[in-house]
Each structure stands twice: as C-alpha cells, then as structure tokens.
Amino acid sequence: MAEPTTPADTTGQVLELNIGNPAHGGHFVARHEGRVVFVRHALPGERVLARVTDGGTDAGFWRADTVQVLEPSEHRVAHPWQPADALLAAGAGGVPVGGAEFGHIALAEQRRLKAAVFAEQLQRLARIDRDVEVEPAGEEHDGGLGWRTRTAFAVDASGRLAMHAHRSEELIPVQQMPLAVDAINALALWDVDLAGVARVEVAAPANGSVPLVLLIPETGTSPGRLAEVAAAVAAGADRPVSVAVWEPEQQQLTRLRGRSWVLESCGKHEFRVTGDGFWQIHRQAPQILTGAVLDGVRPQPGERVADLYAGAGLFTAPLAAAVGGSGRVLSVEGAAGTSRDARKNLHAVPQVEIVQGRVDRVLRSQYPPRRGRSGRQPAGRLDAVVLDPPRAGAGRTVVRQLDELRPRVVGYVACDPASFARDLGYFLSLGWELDTLRVFDLYPHTHHMESFASLRPPAPVGR
Template sequence: MLELEIERVAHGGVFVAHHEGRVVFVADAVPGERVAARVVDQGHDRFWRADTVEVLQASPDRREHVWAEASVDRAPEHRAGGAEFGHIRLDRQRELKADVLRDALARMGGVEREVEVHAVDSELAPGASDTDGTGWRTRVRLHVAADGTIGPYATRSHTVVPVASLPLAVPELGAIAPLGDRFPGAHAVDLIAPSVGDVAVVVVEGERMPQAPRPTIEERVGDRRFRLDRDGFWQVHRGAAATLSRAVQELIDGELFDPRAANHDLYGGVGLLAAAVGDRFGDAVRITTVESDPRATEHAGANLAEWVGARAVTARVDRYLDELAASAASAGAAEQERIRSATIVLDPPRSGAGRAVVERLAELRPRQLVYVACDPIALARDVGLFRERGYELDELRAFDLFPNTHHIEAVARLRAIV
C-alpha cells in the first residue's frame, strides 16, 4: 500500500502521482488529494498503476459517486467500470478533460490553445441531467458471467459486476433493464433506446451477429431521420448526434466551401455528417461518404437519397484515398481543382486518422478539413501531422458527450496554408 499525493489528471481516466521517483497512475482520485492506493500493475519500467483504496485527504471537488456500485467505498475489483469520473463534481470533470486536450495539443500537436469543454444543450437531450451528468446513455451493453449474472465489467478486467441501477442510462432503459435476471449461455445483453420507436432488450448469443437480415431502427436528428442496423454504430449520448451535426455545420468556413467540389465525408457511417453538410449548403451539394462497413454504407445511400450529388462508397478510407490520389494525378486540371476546392469532413475511430490518411489528404490538398475526434491523443497527434504538411488548426470546439467518464469529443477545423 502506498500513500500518494495526487498531482494532476492524465489521459485515460487516471491521475498522476509519484513514488520514489516513479510515476504512478492512480484510479478513482482527484488532483490535490492524498490517498492510500494499492499497486495493481508493476509491469512497466517507467510507471505503475494503482487503485485508490482510501481517501486520506479529500479534494473539495470530490462528491458521492453517482453510481453506488462504482464508489471508492467498494473494493476495486468490485467497482463497476464505465463511470470513472463519477466521484468528481461535473464542472471540475470538464475542466480536467480540457486540461487533457490542451496538454495533448501542446505536446503532440505543437499548438498552444485554450480549451473549454461545453455541456450538451439541454434542448437536445431531454431527460439528461446537467446537474450530476446522469440519464444520457441510449446504448448499454451488459456482460454475462459464467453463472448467467449480468452487469458491466469492472475497470480493466472481464469480471462482471452485478448492479442494481444504471444511472448513466436514459430513464427508459433503467426501467426495462433486467438487472436481477440471469442469462446463462448468452454473450451479452444490449439495451437500446432509439429516438424513434420502442426501447429494446437484445440478448446477444454469440460474439458475432448472425448474417441473416438484421433488425433496423430509426434515429431522429432535428427533422431528419436516419435508418441503421439495430446493432450498428450511433452516438450514445441522447444529444450527441445533433450536437456534432451542428458543430460540423458551424465549423465549415462558408467562404471556403464549394458545393460543386469533390467534398467528402470520411468514416461516414450512415451519413449523419454528410447530411449535416447538405442541410447547411443545400441540395446542390456534391458529397461522397466513405465507410468500410457495407451495411452502414447501404443505409447511408438511402439516408442521403434526396441529394442527387450524394454518393455512398464502401471502402477503407486509406485505400479509397490512395485510389483518389492516383486518379487525381492523371486527371485533368478541372478535376484536380475540384479536389483542391473540397471540404473534407472526417470522423475516424478512436485510434484517429493516422499517418497514411493524413499524408494522402495533405497530398490531395483540400481547402479545409473538419475533424471530429473522440480521443484527444489521436486528435493531437494528427493535428501535429497535418501541421508538418501545411495545415493549421483554425478552430476547435470540445463537448462533454460522456459525462462521468474521461471521454471527450472535439471538432476541429484545419485550413490549408496557401
């Protein structure tokens, strides 16, 4: 057992302390606290990992955890995972997330910038609480133990923790969650609350979904509806899709936008952000959405069908850009200008776009990029890569789409330096 002074936040929902010159990443703490912590991982030369066992001197930012089953009062191995900031006042959570993004941009992106993390507009997320950060999650996966008991995993483990409540879930899911039931032989139990239609409890029998026709659902964003597979990707916060759509619309510089250019929505899913572009700039917009999941692409084509200039392509983004660069090299001046005049929206997975995609985009030289990121480290790395290739971070907004967790969503505009 170690007695540690907690210094600052680190990426990943943990906090930094030092012991005899070694960095210790501590869970369930708050900067400024003194805690007793148990080391759980000594497998690294440069740092250890530890869990808070007792708070010896509490921060004024500490509060009673919003999820009793995740509280520091429980043994670490019996704490529910998925709400690692739930013991911290909500306004302080946002400050800590801003610190992580600001530090990442400075260290990896070479950009010094003030960051403010904004709450989701309450009008976009009815039922969610901006007082304690509960009631927002529309998708919940509960894992199944060997005896059929269901619950979340404990942090950094595959131990199922039985729970009596799901405070981060929208109230409709809390009302139907079969938390006391057993599901022997099942892989997981998914709870889904689409914005259109009924909530659902889905028992997942295996790790892979069957190839038979899958059930679909509809989601509403403003006046627009999107169809997708019930097990397909959609933002989990009730107000996230509308928040990101609005941010993308606002961050596109209208003076740089050419509706006839080779505009793209990369990692486009079912067409959410392509639709946001079209809704701002009108039905004359030409835009191609690129997504590797063929089912999502199929839905994107239908969701964007009203735009003659919209096209949905099934492809890995890196390979698609390779082909686009090759064709651009042999194309005429008019086609090359369409690419250089383009606006590119990209919403990559948590790992970010990465070097290969950044290099291809920089080679194609579109006027502006609007980058939606769910990981501050990946965003900062890619901002740094773009800066090395002639793009500057022009504007940045960050949103608290995952209250009571360490996760943060950011939308950045990068502009080609002429």
Template sequence: MTRRTSRRPRARAARGASRVGERIEVEVGPVAHGGHCVARVPAEAPAGDEPARDRVVFVRHALPGERVVVEVTEGSDGDSFWRADAVEVLEASPDRVPPPCPHAHPGGCGGCDFQHVAPAAQRDLKAAVVREQLSRLARIDREVEVEVVPPTLRWRTRMRYVELPDGRRGLHEHRSDRVVEIDDCLIDAGGQEPDGGDPTLETVATSYGTHQFSLAPEGFWQSHLEAPRVLVETVMRGLRPAPGERVLDLYAGVGLFAAFLSDAVGPTGKVVAVEGAREACRHAGANLGRDQVRSPTTVEHGTVERVLSTSYDEPFDLVVLDPPREGARRAVVEQIVDRAPRAVAYVACDPAALARDLATFAELGYPLRDLTAFDLFPMTHHIECVAVLERELRSPVHR
C-alpha cells in the same frame, strides 16, 4: 465517433516481484489521459552510479492535489510504472463529491472514471488533458473549454451488458474480466434495442434541418442523447458549406454528416461518403437515397486509405472526417491534403490521436483554426472534440 474496442488489456510478462496488493501513501499529481492521475513513489536505487528515479503510478479514484493511500492493482519491481486505486483519502480535494452510483469505487464497475468528481471539475480535468496533448504532440498552445451537454446522468442511448444467470446483468471491473452485477446503471438512458436484427431508426433534429437514420441494432451510433445534434451543428457552423460545393465525408458511418451537408450544397453540389463497414454502408445508401437528400451523393465501401489512394482523385472543397480512436494517421491526412479542400472538420474521440493528426495537417499547410470540446461522456474520462482546419493562403496545392 467512438467505435467499440476490446476492453481487456494485454497481459504483460512479470518483470520482478509483484507489488499487487501493496498499499502506499502518495500525493496525487496532475490528471493524465486515460481516466487516472499521476503520482510518484521513490524507486529503489539501481546498481552502480545511476541515480534512482521515482516510479510513476497511475491512480484511479483520485484527484490532483489529494493525499491518498493507493493499492497497487498492476505492477512489479521491474516495471517502469504501476497502476493503482485510491482506497483511502487522507486529504480530499474540494472537487471531490460522493459518487452518485454505488458501484463507482475501487473493485466496482469500471465504466465511469470520474463519478467522484463534481461535474464542472470533470470538465476542467478533460480540458487539461486536451491542452496537454495538443501542446506535447502538436506544439499547439491554446486554451480549451469543455462545453457541458446535458444530461450528465441517463445520457447513454446504447449499452452492452454482460448477461448473467437468472436474467441478471453486469459490467466489467476496470481492466478485468471480472463482472460486477449492476441492477441500475446511472448513465444508461434506458433505451431498448430492437429484437430480431431489424434496423432501428434515429431522428436527428438540428438547426440545419431534420433527418431520420436507419442503422443496425449493433451498428455504431453516437452514445449521448444529444451528440448527433451537437456534432452536426458544430461541423456545419465550422465549415459553412455553400451551394455547389464538393464534399468528402470520411469514416461516414450511416451518413449522419453527409445528409446535412448534402442539403447545404444542394443539387449543384456533390457529396461522397466513405465507410469501411459494409452494413453501415448499406444503411447509409438508404439514408442518403435520392428522396432523402438534395445533392448527388455517393456511398463508397472500403477503408478510407484504400479508397482515397485509388478513387476520387479530384479537388474537393470540404472534408469531414470522424475516424476511430486511433485517428486518421499520416497516409490518410496526405490524401486529404492532396484534394486541396478549403476547410476540414475533424471529429475526434481521442485527444492524443487528434493532436498527432493535427501536427501532420499543420506540417502540410492546414493549421488549426478552431477547436470545440464537448463533454459527451459525462462521468467518464472520454471527450469529443471538433477541430476545424483551413488551408493557408500561401500553402502550395498538394496535387
């Protein structure tokens, strides 16, 4: 699940003359992770016999194969790459469409990366990013299809606007503190957050049952209207939990997956939910109370790495992990493998972090069995994946 992170980039020390504002004609190359495409411009030849190398330019508002004029937004002579916006399209891709939002343009709101791209082509671009990250970082070569999850507009249940004078509101420009006034955001589903700090309630109805979840007004919850249902159903289908099994739910939030897993493993099973945010743990305790779920369920507060290194050092049949954007990393993966689960479901909002962790899992005897990708962030470059890993039959038990 995607946690909120700072949108402001770190300031980089200038290395040579600034090229910000310069306009260059380029041919746009492939899509890259992060909501931009890659173009290259000739760099000046260095001193000595070393050959000149093309400089990489990360271009927003463009599409692969297009010829565009870009305006440099970040970069100097000494930088290895620049950032730029496509400000004029000379040869357009057939996948280019008029953005539905009037604020989706260079110098406008930075919330959406792909409003200029037809929805089906957006999913193709995201699939290409996932394939490239899996191949480059995990040596996994497989086809990826990104599944559509309607709606593609008015899907975001929670928004954080910048409050402006006179009751107006806005959103930030891409990689900037500048605020663009927004009268109507087209990805905002229009939900109102409760006032006064009272918990809100979310009802998730799936093919595996229905649960209601309390959470703090500023607490984390999946953004897309359909995301909780889609992710629960995919995790349950991938793991096939059975009565009596023992389950670890890591980075558990307010207990979304734990609630449905508890129903599946029943009173003879066990579920342990681990979450680092104290407020989320408090709500998880209520959501997973005895009158809410079927199996004995424990909510443990603490970072996943610390909890697994000191507690629950016993076999578990199944593990679900839904880490923040940076992924789980090796120390946590090793602790998971040490519990010798028969299967692991990994919910990921960042394909690069997922690929790095999948490489570690495979090294330790848990290869990728299945991968499903969902377009749960339409009009943006973000994507959600669910990977299912299974222990190799001949792999040693790491205990």
C-alpha cells in the same frame, strides 16, 4: 546487514500517495520512490491510499486504484452510482465497475480536468499551445446522468446482467445504469435470466422510438434458448422492444422480435441504424456535433464535399442539403453493414455517392494523383472534407492524401484527444493551421470527451 528485497510483482501492495495532475485515460499522476504511478478514482492535491493493480520492479510505471482518501479535495463529491464507487467497493473488499471513473468529481471540475488533459495532449503531440474549454452538453439539470442511449453489458456465470471492472475480467452484477436514458433502465434486463448469452448491447433512441436489444450468444447456445431469452426480454419490458442476435465472428444478424435496427433522428433527418452500427451515444450529441460541423465547415451550394468515416449518414445528410442538387457529397464508410444503412438513409438524395471501403483506398481510387509540370496534383477536387474517424484516428496516410487534395477546410470530429493531437501534428507539419477548436463533454462522469476542429490549408505559393 542485508538490504531489503523488493518483490518482483507489487500488485496488491497499498501505497500512500500524493496525487498530482490528471493524465489521459482517466488516471492521475503520483510518484512512489521515483516511479510514476497512474492512479484512478483520485483528484489532484489529495493524499490517498491506493492499491497497486498492475506493477512490477521491471515495469516503467505502475497502475493503482484509490481505496482510502486521507486528505480529500474540495471537488470530491458523493458518487451517483454505488457499484462504480471505488471507496465503497474497497470497503466491501471488492472493486468498482468501470465506465464512471469520474463520478466522484464535481461536474465543473470534471470539465476543467478534461480541458487540462486535452491541452496537454495538444502540447505534447502537436507541439501547439492552445487554451481549451470543455463545453457541457446543454443544461445538465440531471447532474450529468441519463445521457447514454447505447450501453453494453456482460453476463455473469449465473446468467445475470453484469459489467466489468476496469482492465479486468471480473464481473460485477448491476441492478441499474444511471448514466443510461430511462428507456434502457425501464427494460429491467437485470431481472432476465440471460444464461447462454455472453454479452448484451442495448440501443434506445433519444427520439423515443422502439429500442433494440442485441444478444451476443455464448458458443453453442441453441436458437431455442435465444428465443426464450428474447421472449423474457419482451415480457419484462414496459414498452415494445426489438430483440436480435448478433454473432460477431460470422458477422450475422438474426431478428428475433420486432426489427433488427433502430430509427434515429437529428433535426429533420431520420436514420436507420442496424444491429451494432455506430451512432453517437449521448442523447444530444447528434445535434451538437452536426451544428459544430456545419458552423465550422460552412458547405456552400454547388461544392464537392467528402464525409469520411461517415457511418449511417449523420453528417452526410445535412452536408447534402447544404450543397444542394448542384453539389456532390462522397460518403465513405468501412463497415459494410453501416454503409448499407447509409444507402437506405440517403437513397433519395442524388447528389450523394456512397462508397464502402477503407478511407485511404477510396480516396486513392476517387482522386488518383497525377503528375504534371507543377508536380504532383490530384485528378479531382474537393472543396471541403469532414472526417469522424474511430478512436485510433485518421493516421498519417489519410492526412497526406487530404493535403494533396487541398480542400479549403477539413472538419475533424474526434473522440480521443491523443489520436486527434497526433493527426493535428501531421497537418501542422504540412503547413496547415488550426482554426476552430471546440471540445464537448458528451461523456459526463467518465474521462472521455468529443471534439471538433476546423483546419485550413497553407496559402498557395505566390500569394
């Protein structure tokens, strides 16, 4: 009797799975005939039916999406956003939008799962065991909704606002974004004919200042058509709104209505953030992270501090206030437009030096190593360093440069536990110690989290 054959591509096959531990990236681990399957929209302990979304006989693992729950977890709740509800979407023969993959989980359990993922990354990549607690962003009386001050949308073939399904080009029309602040939903962009626009990015500052709508046009869209869209956006809004066009390939920003930037604030400091420039997304994130940085680094009057991957100056401004006129803050940012924002935001603060460029190159230029009898020593000194790298992390080269400079403390702000744990491993291998570690739930209903760590250098030889 011939043995049954397995199709080369198992995409679309429905499997019955028992769900195990959470994995980094918003998945949960299951096994099918010995093969690992990363399942979304499930919970540990559940028995589910899941449709394979990415699989093949030669693949090291498969991906799957829950379509039916046979035995639910006690932590499963009703999803707060119907288009992102995987079970509703499957029942209608469709797929959910991405960006709210933990919405089916009670908030307290979301944080417990995130803590487990963070601790697992520390153990696996940094070889360190550490208890992790994920802190909520203040009092989440709104059930973890209404926190996004920035969000991005696609536009479907009919010119209507849409969002992508996870790891897919499929577009799903949307009529609301419950994770976004009221000011974004109040723009009612889903009622605007966006034909000729490929993507829309919206920024609505938590301080209530004028929001900005960025239109990323399709190739060949005329300026006249974009002006029509801008007029429709302004007409449909219940408050003043700025509209600009951003062309990423040309790195060109064109103002159509209002201004091409938003005014953000944190404490007593105000920040101009132009176009698609970076700013923390959660409405409370600037205050939470600034507080963590200042508590963990404790900059002193007269100290020399570096703020690496500094953006528009969120951390630079309070660091400069702490070190005072007798100190110095070096602000390094790679994006030219964001670095220009930093110059505008900090032009009246003489103790700040703003340099645009890659962090490793700027450090090499500002603090060139020199050789002496005692070996390789940097030509300058830094008392403290704050770094807030992109999702990819700082990397081995920057970690080694900071080790050569030997500041008394490095404060590391991270948005990805895997890249942070990898970089932490580099520090630990050079003798550094992990001191403070705080993890914040600044992305409720998603698998993402933000963290702050303070790292201390090894004691000098002979002490």
